[in-house]
Amino acid sequence: MPTAPRPCRGCQASIVLVQTPAGRWLPCEAEVLEVWVVPEPDLEYLRRDGVPVPTTRLTLVTEDGKLTTGRRADRLTPFAVRVEGREPHWARCPKAEVFRQ
Numbered sequence: 785m786p787t788a789p790r791p792c793r794g795c796q797a798s799i800v801l802v803q804t805p806a807g808r809w810l811p812c813e814a815e816v817l818e819v820w821v822v823p824e825p826d827l828e829y830l831r832r833d834g835v836p837v838p839t840t841r842l843t844l845v846t847e848d849g850k851l852t853t854g855r856r857a858d859r860l861t862p863f864a865v866r867v868e869g870r871e872p873h874w875a876r877c878p879k880a881e882v883f884r885q
């Protein structure tokens with residue numbers, strides 16, 4: 785289970801810590817996202833009706849601490865799966881080096 789929201793030591797944003805199956809605690813955004821993801825992080829484009837559609841890479845940490853990396857999609861994208869999770873805070877934190885200490 786994630787911790788209660790707390791301020792990041794680096795930037796004061798509200799974050800939670802989510803424990804991985806290996807027992808590590810990952811700092812994540814407090815907000816839970818529900819998104820459609822194609823679990824192919826290295827794709828540069830998704831295809832919709834044969835047309836390439838640019839997409840962004842997205843990593844989410846699920847409630848049980850597993851990382852999903854893929855390409856942001858929508859429910860009509862072939863092979864998209866619905867993922868509920870939080871973005872890792874290191875992707876956004878201006879003081880991400882705090883977490884590498």
Ligand SMILES: [Zn+2]
Pocket residue numbers: 792793794795796797873877878879
């Ligand atoms: Zn921060």
